[in-house]
Amino acid sequence: MDHPISDSPFEHLLTTNVCPTDAEFDSVFASLVRPIERVSSLSTEITKLETSLHKLRSERECLTSYINAHKPILSPARRIPPEILATIFIHTLPCDRFPTRSVNESPLLLGRVCSLWRAVSLSIPELWNRLHIVIPSSADSNLLCQVLSARAKYVETWLSRSGALPISFSLYSYNWTQHAPAQDARETMISIIHTMMSSLLHFSKRWKQVDFRVPGIIYKLLREPIGSLTREDVPLLESFKVEFSTWGITDITEPEYFFGILQAPALRSVSFTGLCSKVSGMSLQWQNIQHMQFSSK
Template identity: 40%
Template sequence: MASPFASQLGTNYSPNDEEVPKIEALLVEPALRLKRLEDEIGELQKALDKLAAERESLVAYVEGHKSLLSPVRRLPLDIIQEIFLACIPTHRNCAMSASEAPVLLGRICSSWRSISLSTPRLWAKLHFVEPPRSYGPYASIFHTTRTTQHLEGAKSWLGRSGLCPLSISLRTPHTSHAPVSNSSLQEFLQTLIPFASRWQHIDFSMPLATFDVVSQLTETDVPLLESVAFYPFSSSETGWNRFRVLHGLRVSSIYAIGDDLTAEDFPIRWEQLTVLEMAGATWRTSMTSEIVLRILRKTPKLQSCKVMLNDGHPSSGPGILSSHPPVECKFLRTLQFSCENAAATFTQLLDRISLPEMRSFILRWEIDSHGGRCPSLAHQFKRWTQLESLDIDSESTPTPDLLEGLCSLPPTMRRLVIHDVGLPVQVPLDASDSLPGLDVCPLLETLEIYRCVNISDAALLRFIAARMGVAPRATLRRVHIKFNRYMTFDILPSLQPFIEAGLDVSISHTELLPMRFTPWLGMSDT
């Protein structure tokens, strides 16, 4: 609509006394027209509201009847149960939480709740966590209430498991001030004892004194037990020979931690053992290369072995293994050593072990006060012709020896992980114009380097581009690098085509901490 005041609209202009009546006269007809439009809109809105209400009623009617035709309603009970079982975590036990199966499945509808409660296999895996203690005037009451609730929930959970073999893990906050005598874990263990005949996998991490409840059991009490993991919170002698459950008829996997670990003290049926994993402080362990040889000799079915070694004792010397004949481990696929010094003895140990099926090797070498370093492993890598994964700590390995070892890796290598790296940028990972890096590990799929310092961003870019650019050898799938230095330039834009093609790339650098500045510094109200 045309207006003589169009140029003043939207400004701060103030009309004078003569212009005010003119503006009021201009608004009479538009105001009436606006009123008529509002009335018309109101009538139309009433009609729309009536139609919307009718539509909602019809939608509810149609959707309600369509839901009766939903295929899931007609699934047989056994199919629904299998779907429920597929929701259970496979790599761990189930948490006592309503945010995941099996508890979550019972929160959907009454029918699903009935099905979940009547499917014992859903409740055969349980992870129990002791509620943490707090401080305050009502802390004790609060902790007791939470403990009671957790215990009752665990009892109900186990009661629903029927006659299924059980997989149970226990964890507690590692606090020295928490009195063991009042620990809810002891109460829960007492609850577990009647179910011992159905234990299949147990994983207990708790104070050492709490294990006394378990030590009362014998091998006949646990006929189904297959794997045992004991992680006591103590640096004193554990006395592993008192745990007679380790001698169960079906026990084939042992996981343990402790400073006094000597696997030979374990009451194990060695001939059926397939997994042996022990952890702890290497400088306190009494495990030597000689003991490891004896263990490997009496475990013909062993598939995975992870142990600590300390050959720094006076009784352990380079020549002590000369009297031991070689040991062939026909099924051993994973081998991990955490070592303390004695490089010569360690070399002799590897020389006396035949590993025709070796797939994964992990080495953690502790540098002692004398500067002991890991020996060159090039000779061993040439022997392990089917090796696929290597995880090594290069900080404890002289750079020439490490490079020699990497260049000796078999062509079957698919995963390479290096910690505390100190590699120069030239070879073998630096793919320069002549691409020498392509000759090393041609089937490499995963490369992970942590606390990387000496490999440049440019060298990493050239290596990835060369690997991804040669079609017959483009096997690289994952590159994770954590630099322990600042970025020289950002290579991610250059890697974007490879990332879009499916390459999983994660590259991080040490970042400068930002300065915290505030103009109110020192003022009383801040």
């Protein structure tokens, strides 16, 4: 039963400091006995209900955890056959460029979803036969050496997953002249780049599309190992592109230096930027060439 304060017979004492008479005191005291008992009873009942509510909530949380843990088992994605999953994964690759070593995009992103996806992605050669490699620039020579060393290792690891498929890659380097490394660091970086090139050359018989965009100083490191390739070393090569800046470099070799690679039997596209040459004097399989571009800029 409710007991509104406005219904109190002692309202005149509630809003003043008037001293109650003995009779009023006894009446007030007597009027509070049942409400006090009721409050005690309600408190006991509330405690019981709160205990029951706590038990119910605990049970609900336990059941919800069980349900949420088992729901993924019913996910349609888990029932997709690996061969279908592989096809889907292949379509996640970028179409307008080669994939990069970024954990935020395919194929590396796929391996971060779950162990099954990782196993499937690592078993699909089509996810690993294309790669964009960046040689960065940094004022911190030690950091740059560490980054280069890590990238040289992943080039080998990445391409080794490509099975027997043709390989396409692009190699881009920032201009080192903006942050010229110390001599000892430069020698270390040159050694690492040679290691990276050795990894790429290891797969030369499967090269399909090759794109180098580097400053002259990096080009000088690449031209000897690339120039040593023969037509037999690159039987699948269809596209060969070299673009570099000659800033600060004077002894740049003309495209004829790549005599062997330009004789590749499957070569269809050739592009050189930063090199000048007489087209008529180039040793190409002219009957196969469909695209050619030369620029001294």
